[in-house]
Amino acid sequence: MKNAEISTIYSTPDLAGKSHAYAEGHSMQLPRHITEYHAAISAERNDSLMLTSNLQSRLHIFLARAFGVKRVIDVGLFVGYSAMVWAHAVGPDGLVTGLEISDEYERVARNAFVTRGINNVQTVVGDAGKSIPTLVSETPYDAVFLDANKEAYPDYLAQLLSLSKPESKQRLLRPGALIIADNVLRWGHIPDPSLTTSYWASEELKNKELEGLRRFNDTCAADPRLEVVMLPVWDGVSLIRLLD
Ligand SMILES: C[S@@+](CC[C@H](N)C(=O)[O-])C[C@H]1O[C@@H](n2cnc3c(N)ncnc32)[C@H](O)[C@@H]1O
Numbered sequence: 001m002k003n004a005e006i007s008t009i010y011s012t013p014d015l016a017g018k019s020h021a022y023a024e025g026h027s028m029q030l031p032r033h034i035t036e037y038h039a040a041i042s043a044e045r046n047d048s049l050m051l052t053s054n055l056q057s058r059l060h061i062f063l064a065r066a067f068g069v070k071r072v073i074d075v076g077l078f079v080g081y082s083a084m085v086w087a088h089a090v091g092p093d094g095l096v097t098g099l100e101i102s103d104e105y106e107r108v109a110r111n112a113f114v115t116r117g118i119n120n121v122q123t124v125v126g127d128a129g130k131s132i133p134t135l136v137s138e139t140p141y142d143a144v145f146l147d148a149n150k151e152a153y154p155d156y157l158a159q160l161l162s163l164s165k166p167e168s169k170q171r172l173l174r175p176g177a178l179i180i181a182d183n184v185l186r187w188g189h190i191p192d193p194s195l196t197t198s199y200w201a202s203e204e205l206k207n208k209e210l211e212g213l214r215r216f217n218d219t220c221a222a223d224p225r226l227e228v229v230m231l232p233v234w235d236g237v238s239l240i241r242l243l244d
Contacts, residue, residue, distance in 0.1 A: 052182065071143070
């Protein structure tokens with residue numbers, strides 16, 4: 001719908017919900033082990049809000065296949081749902097590297113992969129800022145999914161770019177790599193700083209996250225090495241391409 005404002009497309013939350021369900025019903029199907037894992041986490045865990053949605057996952061799979069993605073870094077593994085989606089997208093001969101600071105979450109994720117016979121995911125426990133530089137090898141990655149601590153997005157982006165210089169013999173990301181960043185609109189708080197709703201444990205955390213996301217979004221839009229499309233869907237998703 002050309003020039004339509006997003007707020008005027010769906011006049012009620014009910015209509016937005018119906019449209020989402022319809023879109024889901026008319027998109028590619030996900031394998032059952034993925035939808036079942038999503039449902040199990042949603043039913044059993046009180047931190048399941050951190051999950052990406054099944055519809056967003058279809059976009060990830062679509063993009064991975066369109067971009068020829070075989071190697072992905074999943075920054076913010078949580079209990080392994082998004083990594084499981086990437087594992088499906090890249091196929092058994094691909095590789096997903098999941099980075100997670102919590103050894104408890106990583107253990108749950110690893111167990112989920114083992115019990116489902118998924119063996120193309122490797123996990124690294126620790127602060128992603130420390131793990132990312134260790135991933136440079138002979139074979140660059142094709143894609144990154146940023147979904148960990150929002151305040152560190154600018155640092156993660158700076159690392160990805162500085163470890164993927166055109167003149168370098170070894171680089172972390174290949175030219176043309178895809179970076180997908182989740183939560184870039186943060187419930188509308190990024191475009192509207194006057195919002196008073198708060199989902200954060202403290203004002204300090206809120207301010208840190210929002211400041212980090214704003215800096216990240218501004219950098220992506222301004223950096224000549226990057227091409228970005230920010231989608232105002234879900235919690236805001238930026239699709240970023242490394243040009244060189
Ligand atoms: C929103 S959740 C990720 C959800 C996951 N991508 C999915 O959709 O299944 C964010 C995760 O990032 C992890 N995290 C937070 N800070 C981190 C850091 N500095 N390094 C690595 N992981 C971190 C959290 O423990 C949490 O599991």
